[in-house]
Amino acid sequence: MSKRVLTTESGAPVADNQNSATAGVGGPILLQDQHLLEKLARFNRERIPERVVHARGSGAYGYFEVTDDVTRFTKAAFLSEVGKRTETFIRFSTVADSLGGADAVRDPRGFALKFYTEEGNYDLVGNNTPVFFIKDPIKFPDFIHSQKRDPFTGKQEPDNVWDFWAHSPEATHQITWLMGDRGIPASYRHMNGYGSHTYQWTNEAGEAFFVKYHFKTNQGIRSLSAEQAAELVGKDANSHQTDLLQAIERGVNPSWTLYVQVMPASEAADYRFNPFDLTKVWPHADYPLQRVGRLVLDRNPENVFAEVEQAAFSPNNFVPGIGPSPDKMLQGRLFAYADAHRYRLGVNHTQLPVNAPKATVADNYGRDGFMATRNGSRTDKNYEPNSYSGPSQTDAALSAPLAIAGWTGTHEAPLHNKDDDFFQAGELYRLMSEDEKSRLIANIAGGLSQVSREDVIEKNIAHFAAADAEYGKRVEEAVRALRED
């Protein structure tokens, strides 16, 4: 094999990669040492802005295979045939900490999936929890500020975390979930994924359905106790990354079975819970799980920065047959992600290999900007309509229309007859075994007892009590006991 020659960025051979050029032996460095200048300057620019949330993550390629016919619900081409496979890329993540944060922490996990379909990329940007802390996107920046590092102390502060929750009773359901056994997954392989929001599916006949996605892990759910997690973080802060990487390298390919809950669009208005409220689930007794297919991860990225750090998932990357619901949180996210990508990666991030379509080509009139690599040829016009057979619209609606009535204004999301902030949190609590309840109470009390203000503690206890009187009483007793210690 011929020896590979080290070159500069422009491809010229490098004569010396160990000694910089100087004016005489022992003299100052020469400005003409292009290799040195380029090396130092490039190194200074290696980092890009980290994701403002979900900064720490792990990725893998794989495929999605349809196992059950869902064509009566959606016309999406990648779901059109049993046995059909679509290439995918997934990124798992923690939420609150920065890029260097530890993996085994109590935090929701991101479950962001890109399907490279023949009708364009479909991104399903979910979490490992079926619900969320808030139900209006206008609260998201405040929520995240309260959970990330405090601008003065530079660390996460129980005072901020619980103060925000004291003012957000709608978070009680998700807090109960997070502080329970599933709050620290043993690894990314041992947790479920959820689309969390309600989405809209439309079939060939134009009929609309509302759906919720559930990816059930085929590895089984495994979680860590607070003590086990603390020990693991000390031994391997990158434990989830280690686990995922090694499993796939060994050929132990993790998989998930996808189920959907399907609600005919006509039932949404009268359902007992607002079906577009992200703090609520649809009990399976109301809308049972229907199997769709399986997701298999079988290939590690070759380069973490190029493929995982530069991956860009956006909830508004839909394909025909799948669209948004009026969930206000989802609507806010339809803006936030692509905007984040333009800031973090630049306007041409869609041309990076991990983000570009693989089963079709992007063909439009978007041009120029930093780092444009796909910019059209001499025969491609950069305007539309044109007389030169450039790409043109299909006139086929991607999803069904939604009937809307009423006044503009800053409305609270409508309440359905069983809606309040606490009922489902109480249901979740009552489902738990005695042991699970004890661990839940201990986890909540561990954080809440560190809060400095009594009124903030009381407001939070009142939320748990509203969910279930016993739940509230036990949290109160556990917090008092820890504070008296």
Ligand code: HEM
């Ligand atoms: C209005 C509420 C929300 C806003 C404004 C928001 C905004 C963001 C932003 C700006 C990012 C960083 C994107 C990037 O730089 O690539 C992000 C990442 C992420 N968000 Fe959200 N988010 C919201 C709610 C949610 C919810 C409800 C879920 C899950 C159901 C979720 C799941 C994720 C995931 C998984 C990532 C990481 C994606 C990746 O791996 O690249 N977010 N979010």
